[in-house]
Amino acid sequence: MKTNDYIEMEEKYGAHNYHPLDVVIEKAEGVWVYDVDGKKYLDCLSAYSAVNQGHVHPRILAAMIEQAKKVTLTSRAFRNDQLPLFYKELAEFTGYEMSIPMNSGAEAVETAVKLARKWAYTVKRIPRHQAEIITATGNFHGRTTTVISFSTEPHYRDDFGPFTPGFVTVPYGDAEAVAKAITPNTAAVMLEPIQGEAGVVIPPAGYLKKVAEICKKNNVLLIADEIQTGLCRTGKTFASQHEGVRPDMVTIGKALSGGFYPISAVLADSALMNLFTPGEHGSTFGGNPLAAAIGRAALAVLRDEKLAERSAELGAYFLEQLQEIPSKHVKEVRGRGLFIGLELKPEAGGARRFCVELQKRGILAKETHDNVIRFAPPLVIDKDTIDWAVSIIRTVLQMD
Numbered sequence: 062m063k064t065n066d067y068i069e070m071e072e073k074y075g076a077h078n079y080h081p082l083d084v085v086i087e088k089a090e091g092v093w094v095y096d097v098d099g100k101k102y103l104d105c106l107s108a109y110s111a112v113n114q115g116h117v118h119p120r121i122l123a124a125m126i127e128q129a130k131k132v133t134l135t136s137r138a139f140r141n142d143q144l145p146l147f148y149k150e151l152a153e154f155t156g157y158e159m160s161i162p163m164n165s166g167a168e169a170v171e172t173a174v175k176l177a178r179k180w181a182y183t184v185k186r187i188p189r190h191q192a193e194i195i196t197a198t199g200n201f202h203g204r205t206t207t208v209i210s211f212s213t214e215p216h217y218r219d220d221f222g223p224f225t226p227g228f229v230t231v232p233y234g235d236a237e238a239v240a241k242a243i244t245p246n247t248a249a250v251m252l253e254p255i256q257g258e259a260g261v262v263i264p265p266a267g268y269l270k271k272v273a274e275i276c277k278k279n280n281v282l283l284i285a286d287e288i289q290t291g292l293c294r295t296g297k298t299f300a301s302q303h304e305g306v307r308p309d310m311v312t313i314g315k316a317l318s319g320g321f322y323p324i325s326a327v328l329a330d331s332a333l334m335n336l337f338t339p340g341e342h343g344s345t346f347g348g349n350p351l352a353a354a355i356g357r358a359a360l361a362v363l364r365d366e367k368l369a370e371r372s373a374e375l376g377a378y379f380l381e382q383l384q385e386i387p388s389k390h391v392k393e394v395r396g397r398g399l400f401i402g403l404e405l406k407p408e409a410g411g412a413r414r415f416c417v418e419l420q421k422r423g424i425l426a427k428e429t430h431d432n433v434i435r436f437a438p439p440l441v442i443d444k445d446t447i448d449w450a451v452s453i454i455r456t457v458l459q460m461d
């Protein structure tokens with residue numbers, strides 16, 4: 062079968078809930094992916110930062126194969142010998158005392174919402190079923206019905222109501238707006254430290270720190286959604302650390318498996334996490350031994366290959382190189398570590414056409430919204446590859 066045969070088959074039998082570039086990938090290694098015609102591309106999306114460790118990392122692969130031969134799923138009705146080690150190593154890696162494992166990112170967010178509500182009723186003593194959670198405009202926290210209830214993207218919501226109540230929206234980047242929105246019923250504020258899906262939107266300096274102070278003063282939990290920004294992507298373990306903030310809860314996912322398996326989690330200290338009692342929350346696959354073994358290896362790679370430092374160093378270099386490209390199309394290039402958004406001017410004709418040109422020349426990048434191209438390669442990229450990528454990106458940005 063050729064590229065077009067795969068695409069036709071996919072379009073005929075599969076739901077059309079994505080608009081992918083027309084590249085059909087059959088294998089990958091490190092920062093490179095290969096299509097069915099044998100063409101090689103630099104992956105500048107990293108599956109939305111799920112493959113921070115690089116594609117098919119040998120150490121994670123070995124852990125997966127070894128565990129898959131032993132036992133993959135016990136359900137949480139029984140214990141398994143991988144989950145305790147995963148919990149402990151996750152605590153050591155993140156600095157949070159406890160965690161709860163889930164599968165997808167959206168499930169981690171749902172879990173954080175439930176835990177915040179439980180805290181609201183049992184600790185803060187908010188009248189039952191009246192807890193409010195403050196969220197920000199432009200947020201992306203996933204696609205379940207509760208999570209889209211606080212999306213501000215009409216396209217994600219319009220045809221999918223009725224929505225889950227209990228969410229309040231304030232403008233992203235405005236700490237005063239958070240302060241104003243707090244009521245006696247506010248349980249939590251939930252934010253992305255940098256908004257990835259909104260187009261790598263970096264809030265004003267001091268924003269998260271200020272929000273954290275406001276939360277503390279008002280006895281409100283701070284939840285950071287670090288599913289995309291966490292696990293070394295922005296040059297630190299968590300993007301919140303750029304402002305010295307330690308949220309009460311952190312949601313993680315994506316790179317928690319290095320791209321091998323859907324694994325997510327919520328991190329919190331014991332005072333909060335111990336509010337969950339048996340039966341209140343769970344997942345058949347959450348915390349299974351295969352996931353736990355993969356997660357352990359994925360964390361070990363982030364740690365042993367010093368991928369946070371690597372992201373900080375190479376990200377600064379990549380950003381500087383991109384900022385130096387003279388182009389009439391570019392409005393702004395911004396980033397933190399290897400998490401970079403290149404925003405085009407409205408008159409540039411949209412980011413999609415540039416992504417298509419990049420693809421022709423061997424770089425896979427995806428537009429986010431209409432005018433931003435995200436550059437977020439696996440963190441194992443090297444300087445020579447960045448130099449090569451910049452030369453291609455320069456050519457494309459200098460087209461008419």
Ligand SMILES: *Cc1c(COP(=O)(O)O)cnc(C)c1O
Pocket residue numbers: 109164165166167168170201202203204253257258286287288289290314315
């Ligand atoms: C990707 C993402 C999610 C959702 O994760 P899924 O695994 O797709 O459910 C939630 N929050 C943020 C910030 C994300 O980037």
